[in-house]
Amino acid sequence: MDFRHFFNSKKISFIAIFAVFTTFSVAQTADSTSTAAASVSHETHGEEPYNATEVIMEHIGDAYDWHLWGDLSIPLPVILYTDKGFEFFLSSQFHHGEHDYQGKHYTYRLVDKKKIRVVGSNGAVDEEASKNVWDFSITKNVAAIFLSVFLLVWIFSSVARAYKKREGKAPKGFQSLIEPIILFVRDDIARPNIGHRYARFMPLLLTIFFFIWINNLLGLIPIFPGAANVTGNIAVTFVLAFIVLIVVNINGNKYYWKHILAPDVPWWLYPIMIPVELVGVISKPFALMIRLFANITAGHIIILSLISLIFVFKSLAIAPVSLAFVLFMNVLELLVGVLQAFIFTLLTALFIGMAVEEHH
């Protein structure tokens, strides 16, 4: 495959190199910091030991309610599909996992604030019955995704209205903020990588870019409308990568499939080459999934670890240092947020470009 056109643009190659660099450094720091925090938390076995790992994992994980402050949180709907039918109730019925909820078909318990399990008649969790219960709850991440979908539709339909209202005129206001980004996606991501057939893929690329970006940004907000770790959740990045996988392979032309199934190598290498190429088909979107998940999660872990330092050391004196680092990390995360959206979109465009490329 020919990557030259990708590196032709100095701007893009610079960003890409920078992105790879920050990715490694962020991931490394995240790793060391979280292990440090974990080890520290193990040592402080006081009356009420502060478990940084638990706090951090709770913050970056999903939840059945949207925590506001203190004991206050927004209850979210729980939707369960059981072998006896649907169950709808609010997560507040669990009272933060303190009470079981008697549903229409079963009694449910919130285990570790993470899982909903069926409680048997003896008062213990019935794992066998729980297997028949499918959890389609509107969790915090789902709610955050809905919020971002609403925001995106609102923002971009208003921008689209501005285009209709000011037809043929120069962009104005919010429109002029969005237009360069759209043009960037078109002229620096889609066109150089896909070629003249780029227009078909523009909606997907733009949607992926802005969806990832807005969720990255919302994830950085520590209070209600944000605080959900959407793009740092592997289920979400899995869906995005899966869509890329499907789009790339549906649009793959005969050259793409020939490259995979009948590569230009001596025939006796086929038993090695074809499996390798097939692994490549999967590994490309797989890398997309892991990259976005790891970057965003790492950023959240670092910030939360730095905050946790204050509680681990139980000292207000550490707060200025900690906050300085948090501020730095937040600014870096702003960059990483747009960078990861850019890289995901760029690589998607690159993979699509490889699949639709005509060979002469």
Place this chain on the structure above:
Amino acid sequence: MNFDIGNPSYGLVFWTLIAFFLLLFLLKKFAWKPIMEAIGERERSIEDALASAEKAKEEMARLTNENEQLLKAARAERDIILKEAKELKDQLVADAKVQAQAEGAKLIEQARKEIDDQKKKALVEVKNQVSSLSLDIARKVLQKEFENEKQQETLVSDLLKDVKLN
């Protein structure tokens, strides 16, 4: 450690899929299509405007060039006309001069002839006058001379005295 991020929940996968496709559909219909069309339209119109500006510029240059050519031609023509006029004038002046000279010469010639004629006539007149006068005078002198005999004889004798017969 309840690290369940690596254990994706199918519920989240399900809702993310639905939400993403809903987002893709809505944005495609209500945002990307009108926006991309509007941007494309504007780019085309800007390109057209630039092209027509370029064309106008070329047209302008062509017109200017043409004007210059015209001006140049007009100037050349004017020069030619002026030159011709000057030549004509010179010719006329020269012709007039020649003619005047010829005329003058002719007049002078005529005058001279007239003068000569008059002179001749006058001379003839004078001659006639002179001859008649001289005849008269001679007659009168002779008449006077022959009135006195003695004087005549003296004269003759004087004349004869001078004459020496050899």
